[in-house]
Amino acid sequence: MSEELGISIMMGKEDSIPEGPQFPSDLLAVRADKKGPQTVAILLMLGAILIAGQAYGDWQLNSAQDLSDSETEEILVALNSQDGEELSVKDYQNFHDVARDSGGYLLRASGLGLGAVLMLIGGPLLFKLNPLGAKLSIAGASIGFLGGVAGSYQLNQAAMETLHGPLSFTYEMMMYLCGVCMAICVALAVMPLFNVAARMALYGEDKIVLVQEEE
Numbered sequence: 001m002s003e004e005l006g007i008s009i010m011m012g013k014e015d016s017i018p019e020g021p022q023f024p025s026d027l028l029a030v031r032a033d034k035k036g037p038q039t040v041a042i043l044l045m046l047g048a049i050l051i052a053g054q055a056y057g058d059w060q061l062n063s064a065q066d067l068s069d070s071e072t073e074e075i076l077v078a079l080n081s082q083d084g085e086e087l088s089v090k091d092y093q094n095f096h097d098v099a100r101d102s103g104g105y106l107l108r109a110s111g112l113g114l115g116a117v118l119m120l121i122g123g124p125l126l127f128k129l130n131p132l133g134a135k136l137s138i139a140g141a142s143i144g145f146l147g148g149v150a151g152s153y154q155l156n157q158a159a160m161e162t163l164h165g166p167l168s169f170t171y172e173m174m175m176y177l178c179g180v181c182m183a184i185c186v187a188l189a190v191m192p193l194f195n196v197a198a199r200m201a202l203y204g205e206d207k208i209v210l211v212q213e214e215e
Helices: 002-015 035-063 069-080 089-102 104-127 131-162 166-194 196-202
Strands: 029-031 207-209
Touching: 035 089, 035 104, 035 131, 035 166, 035 196, 069 089, 089 104, 089 131, 104 131, 104 166, 131 166, 166 196
Parallel strands: none
Antiparallel strands: 029 207
16 A cells, blocks of 8 residues: 555656746747848848949940040059159050950949949848849849959959069059958848848748747
């Protein structure tokens, strides 16, 4: 009798052990985030405006057969103030001719210009929580990255052939800077499609409840 009583007490204790803390389902729900994609859209539109300005400047340089002496001297004043061999107006004009003939200006202007247009179209759509806006922005940033880096590489090669001193180093840094800036734009454009809360806002879902498995 005592053994049966002991077994029944042990069984009663096991049955009374709590299974674990129980949380309301709302606490485990991932809700749609509308502000995130809209913030990304604003940043992409601002970036597209800056990219468009650079594309316009490259297009003007590609169209110019000869640079004016006043424009060239303004560029060289700051550069020649640094240590190293001085550059003349003729040196810079020679670089401009080689850079234009290499297609670097045109390639960078085309890539950045097309990328800016797609981002300026996709940005407002993304702000309105249209998933097409994110896809257009990704395409635009990717095209801008490829065209910008390829064009900057051609300009850097022209600088290595014709220039010396700090100006040659400047064009090398511009190549890396262009790549980094466009890579940031690509990362921003991709973010709304990979973030769960942002995807819910884009595709019209209110919330997703994370189900807790019971052991």
